[in-house]
Amino acid sequence: MNVRELTTLEFDQQHLWHPYTNVTKPGPTFVVKEAEGVYLTLDDGTRVIDAMSSWWCMMHGHRHPQITQAMHDQIDRMPHVMFGGLTHDPAVDLGRKLLEITPKALSRVFYCDSGSVAVEVAMKMAVQYQHALGHSGRSEFATIRSGYHGDTWKAMSVCDPDTGMHHLFQGALSVQHFVDRPPITIDQPWSEDAALNGLAELQQVLEAGHNKIAALILEPVVQGTGGMYFYHPDYLNAARRICDELGILLIFDEIATGFGRTGAMFATDLCTVEPDIICLGKGLTGGHISFACTMTNDRVAEGIGGGKPGIFMHGPTYMANPLACATAKAALDVLTGQDWQACVKGLERQMRVELASARDLENVADVRVLGGIGVIEMKHQVSADAAHARAKDMGVFLRPFGKNIYTMPPFVTSPDELSQITAGMLRLAREL
Ligand SMILES: *Cc1c(COP(=O)(O)O)cnc(C)c1O
Numbered sequence: 001m002n003v004r005e006l007t008t009l010e011f012d013q014q015h016l017w018h019p020y021t022n023v024t025k026p027g028p029t030f031v032v033k034e035a036e037g038v039y040l041t042l043d044d045g046t047r048v049i050d051a052m053s054s055w056w057c058m059m060h061g062h063r064h065p066q067i068t069q070a071m072h073d074q075i076d077r078m079p080h081v082m083f084g085g086l087t088h089d090p091a092v093d094l095g096r097k098l099l100e101i102t103p104k105a106l107s108r109v110f111y112c113d114s115g116s117v118a119v120e121v122a123m124k125m126a127v128q129y130q131h132a133l134g135h136s137g138r139s140e141f142a143t144i145r146s147g148y149h150g151d152t153w154k155a156m157s158v159c160d161p162d163t164g165m166h167h168l169f170q171g172a173l174s175v176q177h178f179v180d181r182p183p184i185t186i187d188q189p190w191s192e193d194a195a196l197n198g199l200a201e202l203q204q205v206l207e208a209g210h211n212k213i214a215a216l217i218l219e220p221v222v223q224g225t226g227g228m229y230f231y232h233p234d235y236l237n238a239a240r241r242i243c244d245e246l247g248i249l250l251i252f253d254e255i256a257t258g259f260g261r262t263g264a265m266f267a268t269d270l271c272t273v274e275p276d277i278i279c280l281g282k283g284l285t286g287g288h289i290s291f292a293c294t295m296t297n298d299r300v301a302e303g304i305g306g307g308k309p310g311i312f313m314h315g316p317t318y319m320a321n322p323l324a325c326a327t328a329k330a331a332l333d334v335l336t337g338q339d340w341q342a343c344v345k346g347l348e349r350q351m352r353v354e355l356a357s358a359r360d361l362e363n364v365a366d367v368r369v370l371g372g373i374g375v376i377e378m379k380h381q382v383s384a385d386a387a388h389a390r391a392k393d394m395g396v397f398l399r400p401f402g403k404n405i406y407t408m409p410p411f412v413t414s415p416d417e418l419s420q421i422t423a424g425m426l427r428l429a430r431e432l
Contacts, residue, residue: 008043027385030392035062038410038417040397048397051407051421056224056256058287060334061412067288070330074323083111083319090325097332098295101265103274106295110312111320115255115281116150118292119217121314122277123154126215126249129300132307135247138214142177142206142248147218148225149253149279158217160226163402177209182231186221186370190234199238206246215249215277220267221370224256228375228404230368233271240273249276249300255292259283259332260340261408263348263371276300286331291324343411347372350415351407354422358429365403374422375406376429387428396424405429 003011008031017023031043035054038061039047053059060067074090081088095109110121123141130138143149143158150156156164157173166173182198184190194200206213220236223229236252243250252275257267261283264270268278277300281292304312318324351374358367358376366377382400391398398421400406405428407421 028388030388030397037061037063038413042392046392046395048392048395049409049413049417049421051391051396051398051409051424053408053410054287055282056261056408057282057285059259059261059283059411060286060331061410062287064286064288064331064334066334067286067327067330070326071288071323074326079323080318080321082317084315088320088322088325090322090329091320094325094329094332097329098280098293101332101336102278102280102295103266103268105274105297106278107298108296108301110294110296110314111325112292112294112314112316113318113321114150114290115279115292116152116155117316118255118279118281118294119149119155119158119253120152121294122251122253122279122296123158123215123217124314125277125294125296125300125304125312126251128307128312129249129303130214132303133247135211135214137211140174140176140209140212140214142179142202142209142213142216144181144202144218144223145178146181146223146226146229147253148223149217149219150255163226177205177213179205181223181227181229182235184232184235185368186230186232187368188232190232197232197235197238199235199242202239203242206242206248210246210248213246213248215251216243217251217253220252220254220257220275221270222257222262222267222373225401227402228368228373228377228406230370230373233267236268236271237273240271240275251275251277251279253279255279255281259335260344260411261372263341263344284331285324285327286334288327288331289324291321291328338411340411344371346415347374347409347411347413347418350418351422354419355425358426361429364429372411373406373408374425375404376425378403378405378429378432382428382432386432390428390431391424394420394424394427396421398424398428400428400432405432 032040034041038049127139146160149158179201258280277296285291351369355367358364365379368375384399387400405425
C-alpha cells in the first residue's frame with residue numbers, strides 16, 4: 001500500500017518507533033491534535049487531562065502563553081547559532097536565573113539537549129576532574145539500586161541493573177558499584193544506626209572501590225522511573241560526608257525532581273548539603289522543548305580547567321540553543337512568578353486525602369505522595385496498554401509503568417481536575 005494512503009495512526013503503527021514499545025506489536029496509541037493547559041485533545045474530539053505532565057516536564061500547562069510568546073520572540077530573531085566562540089543573551093539570561101535558584105555553590109553551567117546527555121556530561125566531568133587531580137584510575141561510578149539516569153550508554157550503566165536490563169547489554173555496559181536503595185523512607189523517622197539506614201553498605205562499597213570510583217551518582221530523595229520511591233534526605237547528608245572523606249565526587253540527578261516537583265525547588269533543598277554536580281532537564285523548559293543542563297561548582301570547574309588537557313571534552317551541535325534557552329528562561333520566570341510552593345502543597349494535600357482509600361484494596365502494596373507526585377504501588381505489574389482506555393473513559397491520560405499507577409499533575413491542575421485524576425487512578429487500581 002502506498003504510505004500516502006495510510007491514516008496517521010496506520011502510518012504510525014507501521015513505521016514509527018515509540019519509547020519502550022514493541023515496534024511490530026505496538027499497543028493502543030492515541031492521536032493528539034492539540035494541547036492546551038492540562039488538556040490534550042484527541043482526534044475523536046475527546047479531551048483528557050495530561051496527568052503525566054507529558055513525562056513530568058509540562059509543569060505549567062501545555063502551550064503556556066508566556067512561554068510560547070518567548071519562543072515566538074526568539075524564533076523570529078535567532079532560533080539557533082553555534083556556541084563555539086559565540087555567545088548570546090538567551091544563554092546568559094538563563095544562566096543568571098539558574099544561579100539564582102539552584103544550590104549556592106553551583107556556579108558553572110553546561111547546556112545540552114536532553115537529560116541523558118546531561119548525565120553523560122556530569123559523568124565525564126567527574127572522570128576528567130579526577131584525571132586532572134592525577135587520579136587517572138578513577139573512572140568508575142557508584143550508585144544506588146532502583147535508580148534511573150537515562151538511556152544513553154554511560155547513563156544506562158548506573159540505572160538499576162534489573163529494570164535497566166543490564167543482562168541484555170552484558171559486556172557493553174561498564175560495570176559499576178551498586179548499593180541497595182536507602183531503606184528508610186521520607187515518611188519514616190531517621191535512624192542513626194548505619195546498618196539500618198543503609199550507610200554501612202555505602203561506606204563499605206565506596207571504601208573498597210575508592211581508588212577506582214570517580215563519583216557517586218544518585219537521584220536525591222525521589223527515585224523516579226526506577227520505582228517511584230521516596231527516601232530519607234538524611235541519607236544524602238551522610239553520603240556527602242563519606243564521599244568527602246574518600247575524595248569521591250557527588251552527583252545529584254535532579255532531572256525529575258528539579259523545579260518544585262517535590263515541594264522544594266530542588267530535592268537538594270530537602271537535605272543540608274550540596275552536590276558537586278547537578279543534572280537538570282525535564283521541567284527546565286516547562287515541557288515546551290527538549291533541553292537540559294549540567295551545573296558544577298568552582299572546585300570541579302577549576303580542577304578540570306587547570307588540569308590536562310584543560311578543555312572539557314564535550315560540545316553538542318545544539319549546545320545552548322537560543323530558542324531552548326529563551327524557552328527555559330520564560331518557564332523559570334513562570335515558575336518563580338507564582339506561589340508554586342502553595343500550589344504543590346495543595347496538590348500534595350489533596351492527593352493524600354483522595355488516594356488514601358486505595359490502601360484498602362487487596363492488590364495495592366503501598367500508596368505514597370510527595371509534593372506533586374502521587375503513587376499507588378500495586379503488588380503486580382500493571383499493563384499500561386490496559387490502563388489507556390479505562391483512564392480515557394474517566395477523562396484522564398495515565399500511563400502506569402511497572403507496578404506503579406502514578407500521577408505527576410501539572411502545577412496548574414485545578415482541585416476538580418485533580419479529583420478526576422485520582423478517581424481515574426483508583427479505578428485502575430481496582431480493575432487492573
Ligand atoms: C528522564 C530522566 C533522565 C533522562 O532524561 P531524557 O531527557 O529522557 O534523556 C535522566 N534522569 C532522570 C532522573 C530522569 O527522570
